[in-house]
Amino acid sequence: MTRKLGFISILLFIIYAVGMYYYIFHGNSGGIPDVLKGTVADPETFMTERELLLSEEYSKIKNFIFFVATPLEWVLYIFILLTGLSRIFEKWADFGVKWKVFKNGAYVFLLYLFTALAFYPLDFYRYYLSKNYGINTQNFSSWMRDYVIDFWINFGTTLIIVIVLYWLIQKSVKRWWIYAWLLTIPFAIFMMYIQPIVIDPLYNDFYPLKDKELEEKIISLAERANIPSDHVFEVNMAEKTNALNAYVTGIGENSRIVLWDTTLNSLTDEEILFIMAHEMGHYVEKHIYIGIALYIVSMLVGLWLIAKLMPWLISRFGTVLKINKMKDIHSLPLLLLIVSFLLFFSNPISNYISRYQETRADHYAMQLMNNPEAAVSTFQNLSKSGLSEVNPPLLVKLFRFSHPPMLERINKVAEFLEEEQ
Template sequence: MRAARSNKLIVFALAFVAYALLMAIYVQYTSANDVPAAYRGTAADPATFFTPAELADSESINAVRNWIFFMSGPWEWLIYGIFMLTGLGSGIRDRMARRGWPIYVRFPLYVLALSAFSYGLYLPLRAFSFAVSSHYGITTQPVLGWLRDKGVQFSVGYVTTLAVSAVAFWIVSRGGRWWLKLWLLSVPFSVFMLFIQPVVIDPLYNKFTRLSDPALEEKILALADKAGIPADRVYEVKMSGKTNSLNAYVNGIGSSLRIVLWDTTLKRLDEQAVLLIMAHEMGHYEMHHLEWSVVGTVATSFFVLWIGGALYVRIVRKRGERLRITGPADMNALPLILLLMSVISFVSLPISNAVSRSAEAAADDYAFELIGSSAGAVKMYQQMATISLSDVNPPLLVRLFRDDHPTDMDRIVKAERFAAGEGSGGS
């Protein structure tokens, strides 16, 4: 049996290497920033607003970015496979049981061991991504600051995994339609996470203050009032010590609602561009995209638990002995659960990304309508693309699996079309 597990692990490792080489070829030989002939020489053509050096850098960094993205899922799957097939997980479980430790000690320690193992083996990929971003000037964060953030991320992830898995295994142990019970519990949990994200989790990583420009805050709040958003302040988050990227967002619900601007956005863009960005984020609020995202999460979790639960029961029943899983409620089944969830989530990315791109496009339209103009939008999209060295027209697989926003090319073209129709009231 040990030889069979070793052979499977070797097969998985070889498949992983073959996949890594295949994706390296794909990202290397799909042309970055290649726009259709109709847009060449226009404002949507990066050759008109990127310097030759920036074009070269964009091509190089996006090949690496895309490779890292496509490796992230299989890398995670391989880690869970190693934990299961080498007997590492069952060994930890059995040693704790032989020592007679109670379940309330054994289970947190098992989750900690799995979390540390998976996070540690995944860390090289994160470090590589950090090094690449630093090399091209996207990331400005010192190594020690990055390590601190990774430590916070691990701690939050461990606590969340421990709490969710403890409840999940308890429900599974009671039998019945446990997947349906888990789904019903996911509804209040998703709402709770949306509420606490801005006020509890986000401040663990970054410092939030009131917007440093009172005049700009007044204009943003006036825009929010026009959009019907009940806000009395705008938050500024200090990101310049970590990145040169630009961002702004509206998140939270009820009393935790926050309008947030990165300080990099304030420093790099003019007031007109900032107001356009904020109008876009307000569009998400006005069109209830935050609430719909919760609905989408809940709906997705239904299918993930339904399909994943059926696969899980089948695998435990047929392969449980080989994987040293004694039953559906065995703690040693946790890596299998995480593996199944990760695979299903990755496979469903084209659907979730398509929904997200539609919402983002709608928010762009809302911003132009709220401001009453798309003036400055083209320049803003060009600046944002240049600063982040983005690929304005990514290849097909990248658009399907990675992009949750419209391409820069599409957004520039749309802004120009809105501007062309402003005089006649069209868009």
Template sequence: MVPQWSILLCLPAFTWTTMLRDRQALGSGSPPLDPRTSLTDKARQYFTAEELAKGRAYARGRYLLHGVQMALTLGFLGLLILSPLSARILDLSASVAGGRVWLTIGVFGLLLALLYDAITFPVNLYGSLLREHAFGLSSQTFAAWAWDYTKGALISAVILLPLLMLLYAFIRWDPVRWYLPTWVIIMLMMSLIAELSPILLDPLFHTFRPVQDQGLVERLRALTDRAGLTVGPILEIDASQKTKKTNAYFAGLGRSRRIVLYDTLLAASTPEEVELVVAHELGHWKRHHIWKGMAISAASTLAALWLIARLLTAAADSGRFGFTHPADPMTLPYLLLIVFVLNILTTPIHVAISRSFEREADLESLRLSANPRAFIAAEVKLARSNLADIEPPHAMVWLLYTHPPVLERIAVAEAFQVRQGQ
């Protein structure tokens, strides 16, 4: 549960981990679907009218909350840039830091983060706890949720505030080419976090244990052998302490690589369905998505930082925003606004790449398992347990969906089933 303000500091570098560790349901690709009227018929073939309505209400409320969060963020950054508030917070930061420039940056960033979290806390509380309870998806108490939220904020501060101070040290060192060392540090840090997160960070939020069903473990080991991938432990996570949703994911790189299964998934699924979920994740590795994602992220992060450097210099030269040098701490709200706007503009591209990867992974999962019936059953169960929007608006898919909609995934398995003659 990492507050959104922290993501703004190095958002482009999160692209590849978001694409490959998104803990939603399976993704897949499909041939063109029938017209909209037949989609409704297809949906009713697998889901009841009540399930369709509940999934629609849940998902579309999430779309609205996403819009509210974006509006709050934009309004907050706009207020900092266009009002004296930012200057007053910076003066307070300098006083607390005793005039030390590097510490002033850290205190300034921390105060802005605390203010942003205070503004967005009601939305976060409602969206991630109260509303989840209202839809019967959460099993977490307020105290447990608040403790997770606090831990996420502390972890973000420990990691990102030193990076923020280092960023401004680079800008002071070279106001023109600061983006180059910044890019190197961001990519190294994101790779390090991806490697160490399963070992150091994830256990702070969940309890892990080896999967107890040895028959299932042997089945999944045989699956990974067929895929030609060596993985570490196959673990069960106590997701039921927080949610009633089901899922599974791969975590880590190299020696820290492991398979993690929600205990809710194990309780609700057959071994064949669990195998299909894991086969999907194996599909990402067979198609080298992690390396492709890292390459895309490296290129997009470098391009974004170069553009930010140019815009920051232009704003400083203009003198219109209360600062005349890129290293002035007053540039921070402006820098965050650029990152935020770039994120909005590039999200459709990022999620389109992610959907493409998910389609390839689904096809690989069908080839690995040769069990389209279990694929369909797993997809239907995941959609039900996670209250998926079975017929999402096309605009929302284009703007936000890292995975193709449920009916597309089912269509792929049905086509595979026909080719198999099942």
């Protein structure tokens, strides 16, 4: 039965990977509708022939990696369970310490290290790919430094969650998911609060905007939007990437709007002000707080599903997966498998909500700025800098795009002008 389940898992993954390969590399791409060819939305009007070629190649490779990476993670978790590696890690973690919390912590470290090493070649290839296509400018030592920081931050977060989760399962097999959900609320808010001041500075330097003339323009724009302007920062990203970006982060007094220095160096003041107006739209419409509320609801649904699915899978396949009880720490790969599965298939929903919010922020920026030329040129420059697909295939849009494709964003400018006339 073990071999059969392993064989079926690998076979299904191969069939899926081949199917996705043909869909992405040989299927019908998004393309440009005939009615929009030659307009400002057509990448042929603002990208060179080489940029168009690189954009198509880079996007297809990235999309394929995305669609096979998560199912490959599922195969890895199944492998760890079927081969008994999870039970072996549990034995290695039992180094004579009586306190179970330390044994569980050691197990989590062994499992996390194993999975990190297993996926390192893919992570490195992503780095190599973005560097080869001129997106990433980071040298290997700097990338490895960030990779190690990522490892320890993610491990630390995972460790806290797993230790608390399995303690709750030990205390209440039936109601653990409710207690876990209640704890996720303050934990999520705490993480969002410390993100800008504790975690982000581990990777880059953040400082108030240096360009005082531009700062005055931003202050004036913020006053028109009734937004505090002392939370605008720039970050030194030029040593790591050629891409352009800006974002809103943090909550409460730690909330801030962050501009990459690549954005400041590459765009005109009017284009930067449009981006700032877009980020102000997120601020005004409370998208961060809406995001927290949606996260809380999704966690409730997700934990409830885990509480239903995991016991059923153990009762049905526990012998094959070498899991006796849900409360045993060696069941963690199964829990992670379910979480990964739920997250992957919830992507279309979360991305749809995100695209809606981004559209709202774009509309707010166009109303505040009333500068359609700046809006169009900003979207064009964002596409060029990241070699982005302006109109991706449907599955790619559903599963990958948290922002509307650039074709849609540029079209929204035209629709906005029609509304205003």
